[in-house]
Amino acid sequence: MAGNLKRSKSDRMVAGVLGGLSDYIGMDANLLRIVFLILCIPVSPLILVYLAAIFIVPNERRGKTQ
Numbered sequence: 001m002a003g004n005l006k007r008s009k010s011d012r013m014v015a016g017v018l019g020g021l022s023d024y025i026g027m028d029a030n031l032l033r034i035v036f037l038i039l040c041i042p043v044s045p046l047i048l049v050y051l052a053a054i055f056i057v058p059n060e061r062r063g064k065t066q
Helices: 017-025 029-040 045-056
Strands: none
Touching: 017 029, 017 045, 029 045
């Protein structure tokens, strides 16, 4: 895993949550987006989880080293 979970500033379609999650788990962001959309059809509460993650998961900081 690539460290802490952060919303991506460079790999984002809406808010960077899935881009950051894909970096965290080491998965292709587009594949994760497709899986998320497929799961959202029968499991609509996932949309609420995504919206909550926008506010809970912090943005990544560019130029800072840890």
